[in-house]
Amino acid sequence: MKIGLVGLGKMGLNLGQNLMDHKHEVVAFDLNTDAVKQMQTYGAQGAFSLEQLAASLESPRIVWVMVPHFAVDSVLEELLPHLDQGDIVIEAGNSHYKESIDRYNRLKEAGVHFMDAGTSGGMEGARHGACYMIGGDEEAWNIVEPIFRDTAVENGYLYAGKAGSGHYLKMVHNGIEYGMMAAIGEGFEVLEKSAFDFDYEKVARVWNNGSVIRSWLMELTERAFSKDAKLDEIKGIMHSSGEGKWTVEEAMDLQTATPVIAMSLLMRYRSMDQDTFTGKVVAALRNEFGGHAVEKN
Numbered sequence: 001m002k003i004g005l006v007g008l009g010k011m012g013l014n015l016g017q018n019l020m021d022h023k024h025e026v027v028a029f030d031l032n033t034d035a036v037k038q039m040q041t042y043g044a045q046g047a048f049s050l051e052q053l054a055a056s057l058e059s060p061r062i063v064w065v066m067v068p069h070f071a072v073d074s075v076l077e078e079l080l081p082h083l084d085q086g087d088i089v090i091e092a093g094n095s096h097y098k099e100s101i102d103r104y105n106r107l108k109e110a111g112v113h114f115m116d117a118g119t120s121g122g123m124e125g126a127r128h129g130a131c132y133m134i135g136g137d138e139e140a141w142n143i144v145e146p147i148f149r150d151t152a153v154e155n156g157y158l159y160a161g162k163a164g165s166g167h168y169l170k171m172v173h174n175g176i177e178y179g180m181m182a183a184i185g186e187g188f189e190v191l192e193k194s195a196f197d198f199d200y201e202k203v204a205r206v207w208n209n210g211s212v213i214r215s216w217l218m219e220l221t222e223r224a225f226s227k228d229a230k231l232d233e234i235k236g237i238m239h240s241s242g243e244g245k246w247t248v249e250e251a252m253d254l255q256t257a258t259p260v261i262a263m264s265l266l267m268r269y270r271s272m273d274q275d276t277f278t279g280k281v282v283a284a285l286r287n288e289f290g291g292h293a294v295e296k297n
């Protein structure tokens, strides 16, 4: 199939190559023209505007959008005037499912199908076989399914149903990801503070062989320690992009207890601060009521 690919960053560049390895034709666009040129060297057709991208595709056009979630609306606004009834937009980044439902409704007014696809597996998945969770019209799904089948690992895609369901699943997936990573991190912190002198790469390796906690995340743990035995080269600052927060907000709305995911989110926020005002207040209060020692700046 011929696919317009918008967004050629860490995910898009890999996905574009994956698509071409599976004999799909790719028309590639990014604000960063160097990325477009990189895709061209891999054999893609380059586009230097969304108008040019749309003009290079035949109806029903299929446009795969792989940009950060804050850029999705500007892409859609600029792209929509160049699309026709029956065209299909697949938004495969990490967007909030409610925004995806709004986008589905907005594009539907123009007769354009909008599919929300959650993508998992990171850059390696995008390049060699991803995992997808997809929502949107079944009519459009029947057209685009081969693209997902070709670029996913075996059994690595699910058409989940109506608009929003793909990004809803990806939101919860990422919430789980937060909790699992936090548990791995905490376990290694206990090891680090213990009286033993463990080789963390070897620990992760043995845990990857037959243990209950063997997993891709543990394999990545092993890989990270193989590069930097004590992770001395990096700070323990944990950024976040939103999906963990959305999962917790959704759980709150549903009055559902998700303490593991919520705590892992809060620990990410905590990691952004060198010191905390909370800590100062508690230390000051202990000092006020009990004369307990405080540490001075």
Ligand SMILES: NC(=O)C1=CN([C@@H]2O[C@H](COP(=O)(O)OP(=O)(O)OC[C@H]3O[C@@H](n4cnc5c(N)ncnc54)[C@H](O)[C@@H]3O)[C@@H](O)[C@H]2O)C=CC1
Pocket: 006, 007, 008, 009, 010, 011, 012, 029, 030, 031, 032, 035, 066, 067, 068, 069, 071, 074, 075, 092, 093, 094, 095, 119, 120, 121, 122, 123, 241
């Ligand atoms: N990196 C990862 O492991 C994963 C990322 N995602 C999601 O996929 C999406 C893309 O992520 P990455 O590739 O990691 O981001 P990235 O920041 O590496 O790449 C984004 C690309 O989009 C381009 N871009 C931004 N605004 C644009 C616009 N208006 N028109 C055209 N191109 C534009 C940028 O120039 C950049 O090349 C995000 O929603 C992200 O959350 C999903 C799964 C895994």
Ligand SMILES: O=C(CO)[C@H](O)[C@H](O)COP(=O)(O)O
Pocket: 094, 119, 120, 121, 122, 174, 177, 239, 240, 241, 242, 243, 244
């Ligand atoms: O979706 C992903 C993996 O599944 C992306 O890597 C995402 O950026 C991870 O979330 P966060 O940036 O909040 O850690």
